[in-house]
Amino acid sequence: MSRIIFTILVILLYSTISFGQSLERIFYSSFSPQDWDIYISRDTGNNISKFTDHPALDYDAVISPDGKWVVFTSERSGIPQLFVKAIDRARPPTLLVKSSSFQDQATFSPDGTQLAFVASHEGNAEIYLIPFLPDSIQEISSAVNLTQHSAGDFRPSFSPDGNKIAFSSDRGHEIVPHPRFPFARQRTGDVYSVDITGENLQRLKYSNSWDGSPVWSADGTKIIFYTDRTGNHSIFEMNANGSDQKQLFEFSGPAVSPKLMSDGKIAFTTWKNQRDFKIMQFDPATDQITPLFSENPDLMFNADIHPDGMMVFHGGKYASGPGVPGNFGFDGDILTKIPDLLTFGDQEVKAYGVRRAFVAPPQVGNTLLFYDASDIQSIFDFLKPMGYSVLWLPLLMAILFVAGIVMGIRNRKKISFWRYLLFSFLTLIIGIATGGLFLYIDAVNPKSVLTIRLVMGLLTVFLIALGWWQYKRHTRQKNNMKDVYRLSKLYSTLFFGMALFALLCTLFINHFVNSTLEFYRVDYVSGEKSALFTFEKEPGINPGNFRVLDSKVTHDGSSFIFTTGSFRGKPKTQGDIWKYDFDTQRVTKLSDTPYNDGFADFSEDGKMVFRSGRSGNFDIYLKTDDKIVNLTQDTHRDNFPAISKQGDKIVFASDRLRSEEEYKTMDIFLMKLNPDNSWTEPKKISVGAGQNAHAHFSPDGKWVIYTTEGYGINDEQALIQPIIFSPQMYGEIVAYHVETKERYRITHNKWEDGAPLWVE
Numbered sequence: 143m144s145r146i147i148f149t150i151l152v153i154l155l156y157s158t159i160s161f162g163q164s165l166e167r168i169f170y171s172s173f174s175p176q177d178w179d180i181y182i183s184r185d186t187g188n189n190i191s192k193f194t195d196h197p198a199l200d201y202d203a204v205i206s207p208d209g210k211w212v213v214f215t216s217e218r219s220g221i222p223q224l225f226v227k228a229i230d231r232a233r234p235p236t237l238l239v240k241s242s243s244f245q246d247q248a249t250f251s252p253d254g255t256q257l258a259f260v261a262s263h264e265g266n267a268e269i270y271l272i273p274f275l276p277d278s279i280q281e282i283s284s285a286v287n288l289t290q291h292s293a294g295d296f297r298p299s300f301s302p303d304g305n306k307i308a309f310s311s312d313r314g315h316e317i318v319p320h321p322r323f324p325f326a327r328q329r330t331g332d333v334y335s336v337d338i339t340g341e342n343l344q345r346l347k348y349s350n351s352w353d354g355s356p357v358w359s360a361d362g363t364k365i366i367f368y369t370d371r372t373g374n375h376s377i378f379e380m381n382a383n384g385s386d387q388k389q390l391f392e393f394s395g396p397a398v399s400p401k402l403m404s405d406g407k408i409a410f411t412t413w414k415n416q417r418d419f420k421i422m423q424f425d426p427a428t429d430q431i432t433p434l435f436s437e438n439p440d441l442m443f444n445a446d447i448h449p450d451g452m453m454v455f456h457g458g459k460y461a462s463g464p465g466v467p468g469n470f471g472f473d474g475d476i477l478t479k480i481p482d483l484l485t486f487g488d489q490e491v492k493a494y495g496v497r498r499a500f501v502a503p504p505q506v507g508n509t510l511l512f513y514d515a516s517d518i519q520s521i522f523d524f525l526k527p528m529g530y531s532v533l534w535l536p537l538l539m540a541i542l543f544v545a546g547i548v549m550g551i552r553n554r555k556k557i558s559f560w561r562y563l564l565f566s567f568l569t570l571i572i573g574i575a576t577g578g579l580f581l582y583i584d585a586v587n588p589k590s591v592l593t594i595r596l597v598m599g600l601l602t603v604f605l606i607a608l609g610w611w612q613y614k615r616h617t618r619q620k621n622n623m624k625d626v627y628r629l630s631k632l633y634s635t636l637f638f639g640m641a642l643f644a645l646l647c648t649l650f651i652n653h654f655v656n657s658t659l660e661f662y663r664v665d666y667v668s669g670e671k672s673a674l675f676t677f678e679k680e681p682g683i684n685p686g687n688f689r690v691l692d693s694k695v696t697h698d699g700s701s702f703i704f705t706t707g708s709f710r711g712k713p714k715t716q717g718d719i720w721k722y723d724f725d726t727q728r729v730t731k732l733s734d735t736p737y738n739d740g741f742a743d744f745s746e747d748g749k750m751v752f753r754s755g756r757s758g759n760f761d762i763y764l765k766t767d768d769k770i771v772n773l774t775q776d777t778h779r780d781n782f783p784a785i786s787k788q789g790d791k792i793v794f795a796s797d798r799l800r801s802e803e804e805y806k807t808m809d810i811f812l813m814k815l816n817p818d819n820s821w822t823e824p825k826k827i828s829v830g831a832g833q834n835a836h837a838h839f840s841p842d843g844k845w846v847i848y849t850t851e852g853y854g855i856n857d858e859q860a861l862i863q864p865i866i867f868s869p870q871m872y873g874e875i876v877a878y879h880v881e882t883k884e885r886y887r888i889t890h891n892k893w894e895d896g897a898p899l900w901v902e
Contacts, residue, residue, distance in 0.1 A: 165492050166841060168484070168900050169503035169511075170849070170875050172495035174893035175199065176474040177458040178441075180214050182229075186451035187435045193227070193454060194235065198479055201456040202247055205229075205448045207254040211276050212454055213238060215246045220482040221890045222246050224259060226276045229452075239272060241282035244856050244890040247297050250274065251304045256338075258298035258307055260856065261285065262890060267294040267856045269309050271338060288340040294854040296331070297355045300338075301382075302362040308335045310354035310367075310858055314345060317832070324805040325710065327833060327851065327872070329859050333367050335382070346384030354858040355399050358382070366390070366408065368398045368860070375860060377410055377424070391424050393431060398861060404449040409434050411443050413864055421445045421455055444861075476511070476666050478893075486877055486886035489845070493875075493888060494666065495895065500692055503899050505699035509667045512674060512702050514659050514690040529654040531646045538639040539573035542566070546632060557629065565632055576601070576640050580647050588686030588708045590716055590736065595648050602644040609637030657685035659706070661722070675722060677729055679706075687716040692741045694899060697787050697841075700724060703732075705740035713738050713755025741782055743838075745789030753781050753794075762794050764821075773813065773821055779806065782836050786843035790815040791880065793837040793846050799826060807833045810848050812880065827878055828852070829885070836897040846878045847888075849896040856892035 180203045182193040194200045196218050203214035209229065216225045216235065224245045225235040239245055243263035250257060257274045260267050263282050270285035289295040293313030300307055312329040320326035331352045336343045347353050351371035358365055362382060369378050372389065375396035380387040390408065399411040406426055413419040419441045421434045434445060434453070442457040478495035494503075502512040543566045550562025583589045583597055612634035661674040679688040686708055693704040700723065707717030717738035721730045733739035738755035750765040751773075761774045762783045774780045778798035785792050792813045797806035811824035828834040832851030839846055851872045855862075873894040877886045889895045 164507065164902075165483075165490060166900065166902055167481075167503065168491055168493045168847060168875070168888070168898055169496055169501070170493070170889070170895050170898040171499040171501070172478045172497060172889075172893055172895050174478045174495070174497070174891070176478070176497075178443075178456050179458055180212065180454055180456050181439065181442075182212070183435065183453040184451075187453055190435055190437060190439075200225075202444060203454040203456060204248055204250060204446045205452055205454055206250055206274070206276075207252060209448055209450055209452060213248045213250070213257065213274075214454075214456070215248070217479060217891070220479070222892070224248055224257075228276070236276075237279050238276070239282055239285065240279050242890075243282070243887075244892070245282075246857065246892065249298050249300060251300050251338075252302055253304060256304075258288070258300065259285075260296055260298070262853065262856055266292060266854045267296060269295045269298045269307065269336075271307075286340070288336055288338070289343075290340070294329070294856065295334075296856075296858050299355075299357050301335075301358050302360060304338070306335050306337055308333060308346070308356035308358065308365055310334070310356065312855070312859075314348075315350070319805040325833070327807070329855060331858055331860075333365065333380075333384075335365075344384070346380065347387065352858065352860045353378075354860060357400055357402055359402065366400045366402060368400060368410070370860060377408060390426075391429065391431070393422075393424075396864070397422075399444045401445055401447050403447050404451075409445045409447060411445070419443055419457065476664055476669060484888050486888060487845075487879055487882075487884055489840075489877070491900070495889075496666070499897055500690065502693040502695045502702060502704075503901050505695045505697060505901055507902065508699070509665050510663045511666050512661065512663050512693065512695065514661050514693070514704070516660060524655055526653055526656060528650045531650065532643070532654065534646065535573055535577050535640075535643045538636075538643070539569055542569045542632065542636055542639070549628060549632070553628065561629060565629065565636075569636055572636065572640060576605075576643060580644075584647075584651070584684065585686045587712065588684040588715060590687075591651055591682045591684055594651050594684065598644045598647040598651075602641050602648055605637045605641035605644060609634045609641060612637060651684075652681060655685050657688050659688070659690060661702075674702075675727060675729070677720075677722075683716060683718075684708075687711065691717075694743065695901075696744050697746050703742055703744070705742065707738060707740050711738050713758055713760055715755070717755075719752060743784045745785045746787045747789050749785055749789045751783045751785040751792050751794075753783055762792070764792070774824065779808075781808070784838045786839040787841055788843045791839065791843055792821070793827075793839065793848075794824075795835045795837065795848075796824070798824075807831070807851075808835055810834045810837045810846070810878075812846065827880075827883075828876075832872070838899050840900045841902050844880055845900070846880060847898045847900055848876055848878070849873050849898060850876050852876075853887065862892060 178199045178201050180193040180200045181190050183190045198218035200214055200216045203212050211226055213226050215222050222244050224238040226238045227235040241263050245261045248257050248259040258271050261270050268287050269289045272285040291313050295309055295311045298307045298309045310331045311334050312331050314332045315330035317327045317329055320328050331354050333346045333353050333356045349371050351369050353367050353369040356365045356367040364379055366379050368375050375398050377390045377397045377400050379390050395412045397410045397412055401409040408424045412422055421442045422431055423434045424431050439457045440459045442455055445453055445455040447453050474497050478497050482493040484491050484493050504510050546562045546566035550559045583594050612630055615630050657679050659677040663674045664671040688706050691705045691707050695702055702722040704720050708715050715738050717740045719732040719739050719742045721732055735756045742750055742752040744750050752763055754763050759777050760779045761772050762780045764771050764773055778796055780794055780796045783794040795808040796811050797808050800806040809826050810828035812827045813824050814822045830852035834850045837846050837848035853874050855872045873896045875889040875895050875898045877888050
């Protein structure tokens, strides 16, 4: 029902805009979940029912101490805000606190007269205190900031006497690169406590793990929290001053969001494989862990439990994910929510969150989105028939490893066992080295097909030579030294077998995997999807360098521009810029080097700005007619360029002013065209630390929009990242006026928003 209502609202809203004034539109990627509602149980979990039913996200519900109200976060107004609903009165939820920014994670004081919650209207996530007045709407200005720190503060919890608040914060640690995705930034959280006056701040924990969601014991002497210090999220307990920290129970899966129940049990949220989120309960009397509810929706998170047995939580059904055939690349609905009407400066625009990255938004007023997608579900779909030949290597390694051990045992009286054992381990070493070399030049640091064939061809010749030498050797030993002959024969089999693998890689590198790109179009109003075109890679391009990294539509709507390359590829890794003409249905290659070209953008008069590694560094280039000029020419990493529709301004991201050792973050820089057709020196226009990227111009060239980490995160990292793939769980969209230097934050939530494009 919620999804039907959502679709109807989108159609009605767009129809209203179409018949009225035509507003410009901002499209951005948003990694957010779908179809969350609040559920309630009035009988200690035996029966549950929906407490809210709305197409927007509802989450993080809490029950008032008197059992009459539920306060929860809802995105039904476009941004996360606190709403209140009476439990026994049939009236819709009402807004509790009025603001134009993020609100979430509410908790009641023990007497029910106050709420502590997280809000970001002063820039970053802070803990605020406000009276609980369910029948009125309060201004956010009446809330008191208890934490007042530039870092993020989350998940407040009142002590039983109402005098203290425990919370988590990432203020005590440096932000570091993600272990797998170094461009993303990771935080660490500690548990703190503070008086409700905002005084006597105390850090209760010192470790390099994320500790969060603290709750107090009934007598106020203990604090229960989760931590990942064990390598898996686990529930711990400590004294109220932070001493005597210990794990409360062992559990095979992750355990977060602990809640104490009146009977002494502990409820918590767990999950498997970033799916199957459930709420469990631990009974200290029996050491048993069982489901809290006898019936469940697909997804369940963060229970709040009243002493009388009433329970609330948020959850819903699975959205169709990227693993579902025919999903066309969207993890759920196309749009994350009903479009927002944004007003800032002299602008009034519609903002659309799209549930995937690098979708090309429409131009000239239509409602089509363009993107690439695949129905590949597993490695078996990814491999072509010839691709299975790579299994020859591990099969050969296994057979020869076992053969060496067996023959060594059988012939140990005639020849030293250690010689056969050495052969078995050399089999593993040589096999891993051969496979590792191919994997490195094919996928880790993708080289051209010609380079791969050259390297693997030379390796084939070398291994054949070794195998032939061993063959001739054991032929001479066959009559005189039969035992040595058997061992030597194993070595020749090893080298010839490895040579066969290298030869297969040399000859059939273009036939291992499915590298065809499928492009689609979808109407974001009606949801109608259809195939656009199919694109095959050039024979000399490594399939690892043939992923779509960026896409957009030209200002006149005539062409679809996209980049293929390797994610995080090096300057001289192959990357190319392509143009698909909607009228002729032809694809044209716009880049002209074997290096890493990409992220092209066009002005209305045909200027093309793009990033290239042709100099050995990533620089920003401008192509006008047949002339190409390097605009930046330095050793820093310059990326994600955009040019104004008028062709007189260029914006890009660069790490030129950053000094991090492990992985440099980026700022946004602006260049302007001089009267003599030269360009000004790049000038930084972004503010604050952290990542800033994916800048683009408004159609009139007066505004720049980009995504930034500058506002930090708005919830505990350990609670958000498992829900949806989001290595960068930070990310808000900012609009910057080029002349007045006014800056407006235009998204407010705890999901990753990025890659904005502003179109007519």
